[in-house]
Amino acid sequence: MNSMKEYLLKNFEQAFVLLVLLSVVGIYYLAPFKLAFLNFFFIPILMAGYYLGLRYAVLGAFLCIVMVCAYAAYDSTPFMYVPEKEHIYLQLSLWGGFLILSGALVGKLYENLDIRIKASEVLNLAYQQSQTELETANTELKHYTENLESMVEEKTRNLSESKQIVEQLKARVEEVLHTSMDPVVAQMLIEKRLRNEKKHIAVLVSDLHHFTPYVEGKQPESVIQELNRYLKDMSGFMDSYSAHLDKYTGDGYMLEFGMPIDYKYHSLQAVVCGIRMMEFMRSSAYPWKMRLGITSGDAVVGMIGGRRKTYTVMGNCANTASRLESLCTPGSLLIDEETYKRTSTFIEAKVFHIDDVNRKDRDNDIESVIHSLMQQSTRKPEDIDLLVLLGNKLMQYGDSDQAKSYFLKAMRLHPELKEAKIGFAEASMQTKNDLIQLKGRTSGFILYEVIGLRDFLVSSAIPEEIRHKFGRIIQQSNIPSELVWPAEIISGQLGHAARTTLLAYALADRMNIGASDRQALVTAGFLHNCGHQIVSHSVLTKATALTREDILAIQRHPEESVRIMLRHGYDDRATLECVLHHHQTPTNNGYPSRKSNKPISKIARILSIAEVYEALTENRPWRDRWNPESALEEMHIDVANGRFDGEIFEAFEKMIISGLNPTS
Template sequence: MMQKLKRYIFDHFESHFIFTILISVVLINFFVYSKIAFLNFYYLPIMLAGYYLGRRTAVLGAFFTILMVWVFVIADPENYYAHEEKFHMYFHLTVWAGFLMLTGWIIGGLKEKLAFTDKLREELAHEKELLDISNRRLNEYSSTLETKVSARTRELEQEQGTVESLKTRVEDILFSVIDSKVARLMIEGKLRNEKRQISVLFSDLKDFTQYSDRNPPEKVIHELNSYLGEMEDCITQFYGHIDKYIGDGIMVEFGAPVKYKNHSILAVLAALTMQERVEKTHPQWKMRVGIATGLAVVGLLGSKRKSYSCIGDTVNLASRLEELCELGEVYIDHNTYMIVQQFFHVSRVRSVSGKRETDKIIEAEIQSLQQLLNQNPNDLNMMYALGQAFFKKRAASAAMEVFEKIIKLDPDHIEAREGYQEAKKNRDEYEKIAIRGKSERVAIYRVTGIKDPLMDRNKIPRYVYDQYTPLFSNIQLPVELVHASEAVDGTLGHGKTVALLSYALAERLGLSHKEKEELLIAGYLHDLGKMIVPHELRGGHRPLSKTEQALFHKHPEESTRLIKQLGYDSQILLNYVKSHHEYFDGSGYPERLKGEQIPLGSRILSIANDFDTLTSRRKNQEGLNYQNAVRELQKKTKTGKYDPQCLAALIQLLNLQTAPPYQLASH
């Protein structure tokens, strides 16, 4: 009953409030004598209204009460100022009205703040309830989360393993039918159809057809795959692209699809390595190799089944050279010869039918005449006999050179003039060979091996060569790996030269036997790290940007890493290689070491490296002889680039007559 009454009062409080105000005003004004004293009574309903009904209702109630009181005051003023003056009564009523309004305003404001606080409390309670629910759910979920995560992780690992397995299978299948470089260029959209300068290699085995007819197919395929596997290693090591297998024959491009500038050198190195490998692993077979260099159209050939290949006159010439080649040899065309003659032993092929018996007699005659001419170089009759011998051997160019010398010594020598004209007339016929499909005769050359860079007397004096060359016969080095790296930037033989010079300088500077051996290996392998540098940035063909220089300057550290992979773990050797581009004045790289901070072996490597660079043919320019190279090194030593004692050791090694400006330090 009380709850209903309480709810009824609260639900109709505003009506009760108005009614109370009306009744109070009427009763006080009609029945209370001291009306001024009872004015304070009105604070009670206004305060209650402010608390329960809010600021607006309380202020309106106060205003309504004041209005009603003023109505009674105006209607019957004597009842209000009977005991005080009229002015004081009006002043009293005005002050009372102001405080009554202010009371309604303040109490109503407090109520609103309390209401806002209550609302916040309710919201917080609601949020707390939601948070408790979430915590309960989270606890329930976390109890099983680890199990779910483990299960999902296993599922993802299985899916990833399946994807990786599928990816590996696809790559294996793709790379088994397409060169990996071609596949990547196709995926990247960088494979173009174009006319490009390349070198093409053809190889073939003699009498393999008869071998396959005599043996079971299983044995034939096994032996053939073994042979092709060996050849693939040789070709890919020198960056060749295997175009196709033609039975036991192979067609290879160098300089495509990746545009290596020194593709001719790479092709000849690959050919010589292939011949060595066949002789070592399959001595029962003999191989022929032909190489031609020139323009060819390269690109993807085929409609549905595409393959990267090349066509053109260069391809046909390489194929013909392989057909004409003698067993176990490598034949090249004139374009290839002009590029590789600096690095390889090459001789002109006079006849494709093999060496004539009479050639042996003529060669003996030529050797005898040359020995006699060394004793008497101005004997015209002997010179004329030598020219005639060369002509009989069909070496027309050599004969022309001899006859030309005679004419310079004796302009009236009629026989020499006639011999010169005869040799000139027959030069193409004698020295060039007719090839099917070619309208003109072609010069053919035989490659017999790699030149020893230490035989270059512009670099290494004879006595230095004789003293230190035997060192290389007592040590095993990854020759093919170094050759592949050096061929890319056209510096074939650089490592061997630096190795010999470094060992010789170390001996003069008093290093121990162990340190000298480490320095010999370091000199041979010091540039292996250049393999991380893109081939188009190597060889100094153009200035490098700052980004490219930063990449290039990483190669000493990369050399160190590769040398460790090869099994060389001596810290002395690794330090020599890592710091071989540090300069004495601190301007080098990678750590900008200075003076004695640089290992002595690295200082030796630095000057040996730059000496070989100065004396080598680069960018179609002949290298300096070793005397002029030393002068250049002296200039740079004065500016602080090289260790003076290393330069002094080099001058002493080369036995130069000019007194060196630096003295050897004692060790």
């Protein structure tokens, strides 16, 4: 009974339709006029189509048609109000067709409706799920919004802590790396730009005289502390002049210049670095004397070693530098002939003889005479008698190589001059006797002992009166050399700042500029190009036309100069503005600020004129020096184009012309 009840509840629609159909069949069976009741069959068929679908509606219609046709075949009397029997079947056929069609249409409509209802239910379910998810998301968003500030603070704190840890690790790695390898080498190694190659370099080898006896009887801690203090002082010069520290050898060390970065003037970097080290040691309280040997030449450079590698140099260049250092008298610097040829324009040196090691007394009188004659020859480079006299004095002093160069200059000016020919021949013979044999070399060569740097203020383009009157002021300025010289050496312009400052100061004095502005001009004159260190050395020494990128790089140097000055405590406003604007024109063109509305100070305009004149009258990597007349003529064109202040240039021109030609 229960199963029947469950079946009826589960299939109520089918049972109800079947009941209606049976009721219609019963009524039809009892009705006397069958044709009149045929339309009753539409009721169960339409209900079947609505509740049960297309299939059951069509099957029910067929069942009704079969049943009615069976009635008609069994007993056609109830259908006889139709005249012909064929008409009965025709009417039944029409009725049956409409019955099937009605059932099919209603069934199809039901199925479509059912599909839409189910789709609506699915959409409704999805909507409810979306609504639930939206409410959940809204709740989470509300919670997130309420806690956003604290979460941001927490994330920021975590990021800050992570960054601090990374920075600490980076600093530790860099510290370890820098203690074992040159930072430039390390960076190039990381970037895979370090190559094994043969290149021209300069090698400096240093040693401390009598260091071994000094350490005997002293505590190890005291010795190491003192030695580290000395090496720390020397490392400042190494960094300033771009030296690569190859190795420490107890109290000595070996440096290379021109590697890994191939600076054009690496020999000059090495010699100036050595001179500055010597000067520092002479003025310090260290109880030792330094010996330095410098050579220049081709060598093989690269990374060598097994698990632990080092960037070093191989070849005669390093061996010869070590040998030169051992030949030095304490407190002196020896260089080879190649280094001398590359640096002779900037340094004073004399031929070194082996017996100089034990020689105690120097002929100071003849040295002063030679020095005076050299200064005169700089001012009068075409004085033949002066050149021959200087050559003879150098022969007398024993410097046959320099003597030969002066005799050769005289012969070029006067090819038939007998005194010059004889002097040149004698100097050549003596040069052969000066050759020193070193182990490992098949031929001898000349060594030179460096006396120091030449006087940068001596120039044929600068009146001697100006140098005598203001030279001491320029030389006594307290500007650190390491802020000026390294940038000048890279571009081969050593002494540019000193000569520019001398000319600018003399012009300012001539124009009655105040003392404070003149002092600002001295500082600005020395430091106006220190920002060149951010410009690639290949650009500064480029002999071909500069690209747009090269020009833009150079035009950034005034701003960099100001930044460097501020880092070193130079904060005087007039000085900084002078440096920043020394490439601005009176019409506010130029760089770094094109079309600036800010007025250009008078000392900046003075510095601009002095710098251009000095640059034109001195040698540059891409051209030879101009004579003063040609330089002034070229600057006249710049005045016409608005580059220089006409009034200031007129005063400058008069100062130069009257100084170089006092009788005119």
